[in-house]
Every structure is written in C-alpha cells, then in structure tokens.
Amino acid sequence: MTAPTSTATAVGQDLARLDGRPKVTGSARYSTEVPAPGAAHACLVGSRIAAGRVLAVDAEAARAEEGVLAVLTHENLPGIAEQPPLVPSLAGTAAPGQTFFPMQDDTVHYAGQHIAVVVADTWERARHAAHLLRISYEETPATTTFEQGRDQAYVPERIFGGWLPGRISRGDADAGLAGAELRVDAAFTFAANHHNPLEPSCTTAWWEGDELVLHDATQGVNATQITVARLLGIPRSRIRVIGHYVGGSFGSKAMIHDHPALAALAARAVGRPVRLALTREQMFTSVGHREEQEQQISLGATREGRLTAIRHHKLSPTSHFDDWAEPSIGVSAQLYACPHFDGVYRLFRANTMTPTFMRAPGEASGLFALECAMDELAHELGLDPVELRLRNYADASPMTGQPWSSSGLRECYRRGAARFGWQDRDPRPGVRREGDWLIGTGMAAAGYPVAPPPTPQRARARLYDDGTAVVQAATPEFGTGVVTAMTQVAADALGMPVGRCRFEGGDTALPDIAAAVGSSGAGMISAAVHSAGTALREQLVALAVADRGSPLYGRDPAEVAVRDGVMRAGSAAESYAGLLRRTARPDAEATGSWQPDSGAPYAMMTFGAQFAEVAVDPELGLVRVRRMTGAFAPGRVINPRTARGQLMSGMLWGLGQALLESNRMRPGTGRWTHASLGSYLVAVNADAPEVEVELVEVEDTVVNPLGVKGVGEIGQVGAAAAIANAVHHATGRRVRQLPITVEALL
Amino acid sequence: MSADDQALTRRGTVLEERGPGPVRVALPVNGTEHAVEIEPRVSLLDALREHLQLTGAKKGCDQGTCGACTVWVDGRRVLSCLTLAVACEGREVTTIEGLAEDGALHGMQQAFIAEDAFQCGYCTPGQIMSAVALLEEGRTGDEEIKEGMSGNLCRCAAYPNIRAAVRSVRDRA
Numbered sequence: 001m002t003a004p005t006s007t008a009t010a011v012g013q014d015l016a017r018l019d020g021r022p023k024v025t026g027s028a029r030y031s032t033e034v035p036a037p038g039a040a041h042a043c044l045v046g047s048r049i050a051a052g053r054v055l056a057v058d059a060e061a062a063r064a065e066e067g068v069l070a071v072l073t074h075e076n077l078p079g080i081a082e083q084p085p086l087v088p089s090l091a092g093t094a095a096p097g098q099t100f101f102p103m104q105d106d107t108v109h110y111a112g113q114h115i116a117v118v119v120a121d122t123w124e125r126a127r128h129a130a131h132l133l134r135i136s137y138e139e140t141p142a143t144t145t146f147e148q149g150r151d152q153a154y155v156p157e158r159i160f161g162g163w164l165p166g167r168i169s170r171g172d173a174d175a176g177l178a179g180a181e182l183r184v185d186a187a188f189t190f191a192a193n194h195h196n197p198l199e200p201s202c203t204t205a206w207w208e209g210d211e212l213v214l215h216d217a218t219q220g221v222n223a224t225q226i227t228v229a230r231l232l233g234i235p236r237s238r239i240r241v242i243g244h245y246v247g248g249s250f251g252s253k254a255m256i257h258d259h260p261a262l263a264a265l266a267a268r269a270v271g272r273p274v275r276l277a278l279t280r281e282q283m284f285t286s287v288g289h290r291e292e293q294e295q296q297i298s299l300g301a302t303r304e305g306r307l308t309a310i311r312h313h314k315l316s317p318t319s320h321f322d323d324w325a326e327p328s329i330g331v332s333a334q335l336y337a338c339p340h341f342d343g344v345y346r347l348f349r350a351n352t353m354t355p356t357f358m359r360a361p362g363e364a365s366g367l368f369a370l371e372c373a374m375d376e377l378a379h380e381l382g383l384d385p386v387e388l389r390l391r392n393y394a395d396a397s398p399m400t401g402q403p404w405s406s407s408g409l410r411e412c413y414r415r416g417a418a419r420f421g422w423q424d425r426d427p428r429p430g431v432r433r434e435g436d437w438l439i440g441t442g443m444a445a446a447g448y449p450v451a452p453p454p455t456p457q458r459a460r461a462r463l464y465d466d467g468t469a470v471v472q473a474a475t476p477e478f479g480t481g482v483v484t485a486m487t488q489v490a491a492d493a494l495g496m497p498v499g500r501c502r503f504e505g506g507d508t509a510l511p512d513i514a515a516a517v518g519s520s521g522a523g524m525i526s527a528a529v530h531s532a533g534t535a536l537r538e539q540l541v542a543l544a545v546a547d548r549g550s551p552l553y554g555r556d557p558a559e560v561a562v563r564d565g566v567m568r569a570g571s572a573a574e575s576y577a578g579l580l581r582r583t584a585r586p587d588a589e590a591t592g593s594w595q596p597d598s599g600a601p602y603a604m605m606t607f608g609a610q611f612a613e614v615a616v617d618p619e620l621g622l623v624r625v626r627r628m629t630g631a632f633a634p635g636r637v638i639n640p641r642t643a644r645g646q647l648m649s650g651m652l653w654g655l656g657q658a659l660l661e662s663n664r665m666r667p668g669t670g671r672w673t674h675a676s677l678g679s680y681l682v683a684v685n686a687d688a689p690e691v692e693v694e695l696v697e698v699e700d701t702v703v704n705p706l707g708v709k710g711v712g713e714i715g716q717v718g719a720a721a722a723i724a725n726a727v728h729h730a731t732g733r734r735v736r737q738l739p740i741t742v743e744a745l746l
Numbered sequence: 747m748s749a750d751d752q753a754l755t756r757r758g759t760v761l762e763e764r765g766p767g768p769v770r771v772a773l774p775v776n777g778t779e780h781a782v783e784i785e786p787r788v789s790l791l792d793a794l795r796e797h798l799q800l801t802g803a804k805k806g807c808d809q810g811t812c813g814a815c816t817v818w819v820d821g822r823r824v825l826s827c828l829t830l831a832v833a834c835e836g837r838e839v840t841t842i843e844g845l846a847e848d849g850a851l852h853g854m855q856q857a858f859i860a861e862d863a864f865q866c867g868y869c870t871p872g873q874i875m876s877a878v879a880l881l882e883e884g885r886t887g888d889e890e891i892k893e894g895m896s897g898n899l900c901r902c903a904a905y906p907n908i909r910a911a912v913r914s915v916r917d918r919a
Contacts, residue, residue: 648904676811
C-alpha cells in the first residue's frame with residue numbers, strides 16, 4: 001500500500017497500520033517493558049476468602065527472603081487521601097473501577113481482593129515471598145449465587161456509574177402486552193465474562209522527587225492521572241502518565257483499578273522504580289468483568305408483526321459498594337418502533353468486585369435476549385426474520401421521538417442479507433443435513449448508542465520548516481488503529497500527504513483527550529485532530545496572504561487551497577515549508593478543541609445487521625460457526641482496513657460469547673470457577689470462521705465534525721443472537737443461555 | 747511440540763547441580779553470546795525480558811496457555827514461559843528481534859503488516875515465530891495452518907487475517 005499523494009483523500013484510504021513495524025519486530029515497548037534502571041518487582045496477593053476479615057499477616061518468612069524490599073498490607077500501607085466516586089472514564093474525571101480501595105482496613109469483600117503487595121528485586125523473589133505470607137482470616141458467610149441474592153434484590157436509582165436510570169419506560173407495557181394478539185415470553189441466563197486482553201494490566205512507576213511517573217496500560221492516560229492524583233492526594237501537575245502501546249483492553253483498562261496507585265505507593269516505599277504486572281489469574285479478580293445475569297423479556301405483537309409492547313427485566317449481582325449493571329436494556333428501548341416499553345434493572349449485593357465495562361457493555365447481552373425473542377416471534381408469525389424487523393423499523397428514537405442523526409439500518413439489512421445469501425433461506429428448522437451435521441442460518445439486528453464525551457477534547461498540530469508535521473493528543477494506541485487513522489485525519493486537515501505527518505499519543509504531556517471508551521475514540525479524537533489541523537492550516541494561510549513577500553499576498557484566504565503542503569490560489573503558490581523558511585520561523589503550531597453540542601435535537605445510535613451459519617452435531621452437542629456476515633453503518637469510515645479489523649474482531653467476540661466464554665462464582669468460596677486461559681475458553685484460530693464485513697457508509701452531520709460513529713463495539717452486538725438463532729434453525733431447539741454448551745444441546 | 751520438548755531435558759545425561767542462588771548462564775540469543783547471572787528458577791522468558799532487555803517475547807499468561815512467549819530453541823518453537831533459561835545453556839535461542847536480517851523484515855513480518863494480522867500487537871511476536879516455524883515444519887495446508895496456529899491466542903481475534911498472512915507466505919515460497 002502506498003501512501004496517497006493527494007491531500008483531500010487520506011480519510012477513507014485503506015492505509016496499512018503505521019505502527020506495524022514496531023509491532024512485528026518486537027520493538028514496540030509496552031508498559032512493563034520501558035527501561036527503568038534498578039526497577040523492583042511487585043507481586044499482588046489476593047484474598048483466599050470471599051467475606052470476612054484479615055486477622056493477621058505473618059510476613060516474617062517473606063521479609064527474611066533475599067531480595068525482598070517491602071511487604072505492604074493494611075497494617076502499613078499509607079491511607080489514601082480520598083475515594084473518588086465511580087464515574088465512567090469518558091467523563092474525563094477520576095474513574096476508579098469501584099469505590100473501594102484495598103488495604104485501608106482488614107475487611108474482605110470478595111475473593112481475590114488485594115490484601116498485600118510484596119516487592120523484591122526480582123519477579124521470582126517477589127512471587128516466592130508472596131507465597132510465604134501466612135495470612136489468617138475470620139471467614140463469614142458470603143453471598144455468591146442468584147439463589148442467595150434473589151430475595152434481597154432491589155431496583156437501584158441509577159446504574160453504570162450514575163449515568164443511567166434503574167428503570168426505563170414509556171407508555172403502558174402491561175396494557176400493551178395484555179392487548180397483544182401474539183406474545184413471546186422468554187427467560188435467558190448469562191455466564192460472567194472476562195476481558196482477558198493478552199497483555200495483563202500493568203504499571204511501571206517511579207518517583208522523581210515529589211513527581212510521579214507512571215507507564216500504565218490504560219485506555220486513557222488522563223483517567224489514570226486524575227484517578228491516581230485523587231487517591232494519593234497529589235496535584236495532577238505532578239503526575240505524568242505514559243502509555244504508548246497497550247496490549248488490548250476491551251474494557252479491562254477503561255476504568256482505573258487499584259494497581260497503578262499501588263505501584264506508586266510501592267515505588268515510594270522502596271525508593272526505586274517498581275514494575276507491577278497482574279498475573280493472568282489476577283486478571284479475573286482485579287479489573288472487573290461482565291456480570292453473570294438473568295434477563296426476562298416479553299414481546300407483544302399484532303398478527304401483522306407489529307410490536308405493541310416490550311418488557312425487558314434484568315437481575316444481576318453487584319458489589320457491596322456500587323450499583324453497577326451493564327445497561328442491557330437501553331438498546332431494547334430504542335431499536336424498534338413500539339409504543340409501550342418497560343425496562344427494570346434489579347441488583348443484589350454479592351461478594352464480588354464491582355463489575356465493569358466489557359466490550360459492548362450491556363448491548364452484547366441485552367440484544368441477545370431481544371433478538372432471540374424477535375426470532376421466536378418471526379417463527380410464530382411465519383414471517384421472515386428480516387421482514388419482521390423491517391416492519392418494526394424506527395425512523396426516530398421511540399424514547400424521545402427525536403430523529404436519528406443517521407441510521408442506515410435498512411441498508412444494513414438489505415446489503416447484509418444480499419452478501420450472506422439470505423434470500424434463498426428455507427425457514428423450516430431442522431431440515432438441512434450434511435453428514436452428521438445439521439445446518440442452520442440466523443440473523444439479528446445490532447444497535448449501539450453514540451456517547452459523546454461531556455468535556456472538551458483537544459489536539460495540537462505543529463509544522464516544521466522542513467515540511468513535516470506532528471499532531472498530538474494524549475490518547476494511547478490499544479489496538480484500535482488510532483495512530484494510523486489520526487494521521488490520516490491530520491493529513492487532510494493540514495492539506496498534506498500522510499507520509500509527512502506523524503501522530504503522537506499516549507502521554508499526559510500532550511493535549512487532553514478523555515479515555516477512548518464506548519466506541520467514542522475515533523469520533524472525539526478525529527474531531528480534536530481535525531480542529532487542530534484546520535487551525536494550523538488557517539494560521540499559515542493567513543500568514544501567507546498578509547505577507548508582502550509571499551506570492552499569495554493579498555489573496556482572499558477563502559480562495560487558497562492546500563494540497564501536498566502547497567498553498568495555491570489561481571497560479572500563485574507557496575509551500576508551507578517555503579513560507580516558514582522565508583520568514584525565519586522554525587515551526588508553527590496550533591491547538592484545536594472540540595466539544596459536542598449536548599443540546600442537538602437528535603438521537604444518536606450506530607446500527608448493523610448480523611448473519612451467521614452454523615453446523616450442529618446433535619449427537620455430540622457440538623456447534624461450529626461456518627461463516628459470519630455483518631453489515632454496519634458507523635458513519636464515516638476513516639480507514640476501512642482498521643475499521644473492518646475491529647468489526648471482525650467484535651463479531652468473533654460474539655462467537656466467543658455465544659459458544660465459549662463462561663465463568664461462575666463457586667457457591668461457598670466465592671472464587672471464580674475459571675481463572676486461567678486454559679479453562680476460561682476464548683476463541684482460537686480454529687474456532688474462527690471467515691468473516692465478511694460490509695461497510696454501509698452513512699453521512700452524519702451531527703455526531704462530530706467528521707461524522708464518525710465508531711466501530712469498537714457494534715461488531716459484537718447481535719452476533720451471539722444470530723448464532724443462537726442459527727442453532728435453532730439447524731436443530732429446532734431454542735437455547736436461552738450463554739454460552740450455548742454441549743449439555744444444552746444434548 | 748511435546749516430542750520437541752524432550753530435547754530440552756537432555757534425557758540420559760546428568761547435569762551439574764547448581765543454584766539455588768544466582769548462577770552464570772551462557773545464553774546465545776539471535777547469534778550473540780550473552781552471559782546472565784540468574785537463579786536457576788528463572789524462565790527463559792524472564793531471562794530474555796528482564797536480563798537481556800529483549801522484550802519482544804511477551805508474557806501473556808506465564809502458564810503456557812496463550813503462546814505470546816513463543817521463541818525458538820535450536821530452531822524449534824517453545825513456550826519460553828515454561829522453559830528454564832538454564833536449560834537453554836549452549837543452545838541457540840531465536841526471538842522475534844532476531845528474525846529481521848540487517849533491518850530487512852522477514853517475509854512473515856511483511857505479510858502480517860500487509861494482511862492486517864494484528865491490532866494491539868501483543869500476541870504478534872509469538873504468532874510470527876509460530877507461523878514461520880509451522881511452514882518450515884511443512885505444515886502448510888489451510889486446515890493445518892488453522893489448527894497449528896491455534897496455540898497462539900489473539901484476543902483482538904485477527905485470526906482470519908493471521909491465516910491470510912501465513913498462506914500468503916506459503917504461496918510465495
């Protein structure tokens with residue numbers, strides 16, 4: 001792939017990732033890999049019990065080990081300055097993963113809760129010493145199961161870090177259901193899921209006097225900075241957080257859990273840099289998870305297949321400190337035109353850490369329930385599943401009546417179905433056989449809300465007199481392709497070729513960007529970068545037209561176009577570099593800022609349609625996904641290659657959610673049944689079929705300046721439902737649990 | 747890999763007892779002789795990352811389940827998190843840093859970029875070391891590639907693109 005040479009076309013180009021070389025040669029340095037001379041290693045120790053208190057930590061043997069520098073427990077860890085509230089990191093404020101910081105007292109709230117930090121000169125010594133700690137507990141009964149929690153369930157005022165209400169309703173769902181000609185009632189259960197990015201969360205910390213440097217694996221360096229500043233009671237201006245390369249996150253690094261602050265405290269305790277990496281096992285108990293849940297859904301409809309009412313309720317465990325539920329019901333309230341809706345979250349307190357964002361947080365589970373129920377309704381009505389959805393298409397938000405800023409959903413159904421070959425489908429279940437395998441196809445709709453950040457997003461553009469540019473914003477690269485995409489955006493804004501622009505991110509020394517969560521990254525960062533690049537272009541054009549020495553002198557700035565770094569008006573031309581050199585300026589710089597218009601009278605959502613074909617061996621209960629097709633309308637696509645990559649990735653996460661990923665707390669002990677990648681199953685290469693991604697570009701003039709709606713989550717939404725609906729088409733069996741296990745099909 | 751791993755145990759030979767304190771271990775890596783002072787319990791992965799600053803091999807699980815730490819010992823792929831560094835004394839260790847020659851990317855590295863076979867990049871060194879070895883082992887069928895690359899997890903799920911990269915190198919050979 002060669003870089004495009006004409007400037008107005010960088011956005012939309014199928015450009016290969018610009019961070020490819022460091023990643024394929026091993027030279028990309030992740031957060032525990034940065035040079036830190038004399039660094040010690042910290043090993044966290046988690047509680048063996050799920051409820052009770054720590055009676056004593058006998059650290060004598062651990063401290064006597066060679067190389068051990070410190071053992072920190074609730075008895076000697078300095079207290080935190082304050083516990084900030086739990087607010088999603090998109091807000092640009094402190095964003096702790098839960099409103100509990102460990103080792104402030106002897107209480108144990110959940111298994112795996114951090115109760116000690118052992119620091120030694122090598123990892124081996126730290127880990128060994130951690131095993132030598134003799135910890136005695138007083139254990140009290142724990143709540144770990146739905147059976148224990150169901151009776152004490154309550155409806156929270158707010159969920160999701162206070163951002164969403166515990167109830168959503170319109171119309172009168174009871175009346176709507178009572179008056180329905182047809183009804184589908186279904187109950188679904190979901191196992192807990194864990195993010196498990198390949199890079200475990202990690203922080204390298206050191207102090208330079210009273211200034212703190214953190215290299216942190218995070219979705220937002222600013223989120224780490226603010227959260228640690230509040231916890232430790234030190235000014236933001238004295239903390240620098242760097243995170244250039246992050247080895248995946250999927251929500252596990254969206255909120256700031258306790259380890260960056262613990263790494264800072266450990267580094268202060270031992271007076272040298274400290275590397276703190278979670279073990280794989282600790283990734284199951286330290287960074288949140290998608291909670292185990294039950295959902296009940298009822299659909300009422302007319303015989304023509306028009307929805308009259310939807311009731312969608314959810315029950316899930318949360319921690320003792322926070323009312324957290326992933327918002328599974330939100331999209332159900334918005335996806336279809338339907339007069340009556342009733343949605344309720346119910347929570348019960350359990351001995352768990354606070355659950356957190358995990359890819360498509362809420363939508364992945366909620367649309368599984370809704371879209372499986374819609375498939376049942378289509379089957380009852382004898383209607384094609386795509387046709388049923390078209391009949392209930394909402395051309396405005398059913399909650400607010402506001403029109404969509406853009407949709408593209410009908411086009412997604414049409415193009416997805418065409419590419420998949422849906423039109424020849426025989427609707428009868430259980431009639432297609434290939435040897436031992438029953439074959440089936442299924443589909444589902446997808447929707448994901450566009451969540452604009454509430455704070456200004458900033459970037460800076462600098463042009464040097466050699467004709468190259470650097471554009472900067474604090475955001476880290478965690479696999480989304482942001483470095484590549486933002487270079488493209490910068491090139492267009494400046495009127496320069498991609499090859500002469502460079503994007504730098506991942507550092508709080510750079511202009512402020514909120515954590516890139518909830519598919520908001522591409523939209524908000526492109527807005528800031530576009531704004532900075534445009535400001536610098538306008539500054540340089542203004543300089544040229546006001547300068548008697550420039551061939552552009554006296555021209556109207558509006559008639560000056562910039563291509564390939566050359567400003568032109570008619571036959572007059574001068575390059576950026578020429579202007580700067582001629583006027584003895586080594587560089588020029590501008591910042592740009594963007595804040596979304598929170599009062600825009602539009603509803604904002606990204607839409608898509610999912611199709612899957614499965615083969616089921618009914619004797620063995622095996623399911624193989626043979627192919628997947630997804631059509632998505634994410635607004636403008638900055639880079640089709642990286643966008644397809646993320647959408648494909650999301651669809652394959654849907655496959656994992658449908659068939660593999662499962663965890664449950666053990667009754668009694670409150671520990672996770674699975675705490676390794678050997679038993680918590682994720683999709684491997686052989687599980688993954690070929691995946692087709694159809695990009696339906698829609699123009700959106702509302703969401704942000706470039707009309708970018710994001711691709712991180714929508715790929716997963718509905719994918720598991722399409723697979724479950726295909727399993728029904730293959731076998732005639734409705735499986736209403738995730739994952740769909742062998743036992744469920746036998 | 748089980749048959750290959752036996753080579754590391756040197757069956758039938760009695761090794762000199764050393765440790766548990768730090769011992770000097772001669773470790774040839776990527777054609778360069780290195781000597782490290784490490785405790786015998788140090789894994790090859792930690793020796794590379796913490797003592798030789800070769801951080802290309804990644805620690806994804808430290809349990810042998812993810813493949814991110816894959817390197818070659820005497821040309822055979824091993825999980826360096828489950829391999830003791832001391833057992834590699836005098837053997838040729840090759841890591842991702844040793845794959846490009848004189849700054850020119852190996853064909854597999856080029857193919858991974860061309861096919862967009864990674865996103866976050868954390869599993870990528872292990873994927874590439876597995877992929878090159880897989881083709882050299884002659885396991886070149888489409889299904890063999892799918893199966894043979896299944897020991898290397900990619901949580902970004904770039905699997906179809908990883909297969910495309912491996913096939914493109916196979917088809918050029």
